[in-house]
Amino acid sequence: MAKGRVTFRTERCKACELCVRFCPQQILSLNKTMINPLGYHPIAVVREEACNGCGICALMCPDLVITVERE
Amino acid sequence: MKVVAQRPESLTDAPFHYCPGCTHGIIHRLVAECLDELNLREQAIGICPVGCAVLAYDYFNCDMLEAAHGRAPAIATGIKRLLPDRLVFTYQGDGDLASIGMGEIVHASGRGENITVIFVNNAIYGMTGGQMAPTTLLGQVTTTSPYGRTAEQAGYPLKMAELLAQNQGAAYICRTAVNNPANVMRTKKAIKKAFQTQMQAKGFSMVEILSTCPTNWGLSPLEALEWLEKNMIPYYPLGEFKVS
Amino acid sequence: MTKVLMKGNEALAEGALLAGCRAFFGYPITPSSEIAEYMARKMPKMGRTFLQAESELAAINMVYGAAATGNRVMTASSGPGISLKQEGISFLAEAELPSLIVNISRGGPGLGGIQPAQSDYFQATRGGGHGDYHIIVLAPSGVQEMMDFAMQGFDLADHYRIPVMIMAEGTLGQMMEPIIVREPVTDLPPKPWATTGCKGRKPNIINTLHLSPEFLEERNLHLQHKYKLIQEREAKAETFMVEDADLVVAAFGLMSRIAKRAVMDARQKGIKVGLIRPVTLWPFPEKAFQEAAEHVSKFLSVEISMGQMVEDIRLAVNGRVPVEFYGRIGLIPNPEEITRQIMKIAQQEGWV
Structure with a gap:
């Protein structure tokens, strides 16, 4: 069971990857199989179980795409 | 599970118009979080610049005004003199604050005007399409310094935090950056301290925040963060220049 | 009723104070400086705001901010200074911020001279700055009217949400005449649009940027409608x-x-x-x-x-x-x- 959970407003993601770069668990990646209404491949979690809810992804996201929850 | 990071109340739900990876969005959020945490949203009055943040009145969920280019500190002065118990802040870019608005910012700080200035320095004009700013670095290529800025032709980039910290009226002057999580946290602390400085009526406060402009720098968002760290921070050192 | 001997510039300043002017922002220039000097003496003692701005540009933008708080506020200058203020006046007109601007006028062009003149007529009556706008322009002919028009100017500004200019030749600012000092105004109109902090209401926004072409036209039509109304009612x-x-x-x-x-x-x-x-x-x-x-x-x-x-x-x-x-x-x-x-x-x- 993961200690944290991240959810996304994927329709607002601009694929800048700042969250990907700074996630200490390296569990975020762009979803290349999707294109959002803005025309970007939006952000997604690749290993949900590894999220510790540290919040760094949301800290670095310029577009308030990410909500973070923690145990 | 409890929510540890979500949209602050001091932001509206409007999506930002900024380019991918532009750190204006981070700074907007930090300002809003500080308003929330200090419970100041309902007594805050913000003033937007002319520049990329011209539409910030759509984003901050408090009373807002839009200023003529560079005049935000004068407008803030007019408001603060009549409503001294409100929190009055300007949000300005480098062209707005350090070029066309140089007179207004120097005199607002000189008077010790009890306002807070959020100064976003990305070393370029963003909205008009990447022209040279007063903070553009030597050698930096812009559309109006196409061969790189030279001191002979355009002089030297201005260090606003250092310049304004000399004024006796300045109570809190700090320079931070938003290129990594630690610096983002430091920026938030500085904004909070600036707001507190104002609420304690100590005088003029400014946080200069080194920010990226991936689009006009011609870099990816991640490359822009590196460029900021390697080029801007050595010329624009981070830290507090005045605390009182 | 007893009359008091007053100088034009001072009568105007006193009229503004009687009308409830809460703040004055200005930059020294002959022949209007006595207005600022009068305000500098009087306003602090009345708990009101006088501030000498670093420039004409700053002064008019301080007026913009102060007017946005819903208070009666003003500035005064003369030709060369009024030229510098045009940016701010255009913004005030579009933001519909009531304010009083005084031009104690002198001859131009350029620095011209400090002799009285009426050569800022075009600048005053055609808006003066960029965009399709007008401001109300009152031309007093004596010291009594310097006081009275300052008071009426604030009323018109509040009523129509428009900048009002008083344009008087330098002579009128400098000369003395006996006048009746009016009673102070106590009842001022509410301004629910003011930016005062959004406690108990939705945020107010004061803005002049309209990127949507349709909305820009709508704003201009709104202003023109207002100007037509003013032309019908206020021409005197x-x-x-x-x-x-x-x-x-x-x-x-x-x-x-x-x-x-x-x-x-x-x-x-x-x-x-x-x-x-x-x-x-x-x-x-x-x-x-x-x-x-x-x-x-x-x-x-x-x-x-x-x-x-x-x-x-x-x-x-x-x-x-x-x-x-x-x-x-x-x-x-x-x-x-x-x-x-x-x-x-x-x-x-x-x-x-």
Whole structure:
């Protein structure tokens, strides 16, 4: 069971990857199989179980795409 | 599970118009979080610049005004003199604050005007399409310094935090950056301290925040963060220049 | 009622204070500086705000911020300073922020001189800055009106949410006359649009940027609608012996009092001449001229300029009657000169 959970407003993601770069668990990646209404491949979690809810992804996201929850 | 990071109340739900990876969005959020945490949203009055943040009145969920280019500190002065118990802040870019608005910012700080200035320095004009700013670095290529800025032709980039910290009226002057999580946290602390400085009526406060402009720098968002760290921070050192 | 001897600039400043002006922002310039000096002495003692700004630009933008708080606020300057303020005036007009701007005018162009003049007429009545806008322009002719128009100016500004300018020749600012000091205004209108902090309501936004083409047009149409209303309701002129006149002299401000003397002199010489004095320069009192055009054979515009208001008279009468001009700048036309002009026309027309 993961200690944290991240959810996304994927329709607002601009694929800048700042969250990907700074996630200490390296569990975020762009979803290349999707294109959002803005025309970007939006952000997604690749290993949900590894999220510790540290919040760094949301800290670095310029577009308030990410909500973070923690145990 | 409890929510540890979500949209602050001091932001509206409007999506930002900024380019991918532009750190204006981070700074907007930090300002809003500080308003929330200090419970100041309902007594805050913000003033937007002319520049990329011209539409910030759509984003901050408090009373807002839009200023003529560079005049935000004068407008803030007019408001603060009549409503001294409100929190009055300007949000300005480098062209707005350090070029066309140089007179207004120097005199607002000189008077010790009890306002807070959020100064976003990305070393370029963003909205008009990447022209040279007063903070553009030597050698930096812009559309109006196409061969790189030279001191002979355009002089030297201005260090606003250092310049304004000399004024006796300045109570809190700090320079931070938003290129990594630690610096983002430091920026938030500085904004909070600036707001507190104002609420304690100590005088003029400014946080200069080194920010990226991936689009006009011609870099990816991640490359822009590196460029900021390697080029801007050595010329624009981070830290507090005045605390009182 | 007892009268008090007051200088024009000081009467205007006192009128503004009586009208509830809470803040003054200004930059020194001759011949308007006494207004700032009067405010600097009085306002701190009344718990109000006086601030000498670092520039005319800063002063008008401080007015912008202070007006946005819903308070009555003002600035004062003269020609070169008013030119610098045009950016802010355009913004005030579009943001619909009530405010009072005073031009104690001197001769231009450039630095010009510090002698009284009316050569800022075009600048004042055509908006002055960028975009399609107008401001209300009042032209007092004596020290009493310097006080009264300052008070009325604030009322008009609040009522229509518009910047109001008082334009007076430098002479009027500098000269003294006995006046009746008015009662202070106590009842001021509420301003729910003001940016004062959003406690208990939705945030207010004061903004002049309209990127949507449709909305930009809508905003401009809104302003034009307001201006039309002001033209219908607020255009004001004083007339003197116009009813039976063959010739009507037009002059505003202090110049109108000098012209009146010439009109009386010419009447003594048997010339049927009258006077129209526009009190509001914008809106221009077209009706007074149109009505006179029914029976006069000529207008003569007398100005302390090279001929500016004369264009508005020509527009008003639209070719029905010829409009002549006499003016000087640097020097003020005196009654004898104007009488000579009147007599010259009288000879041409075969009245003498």
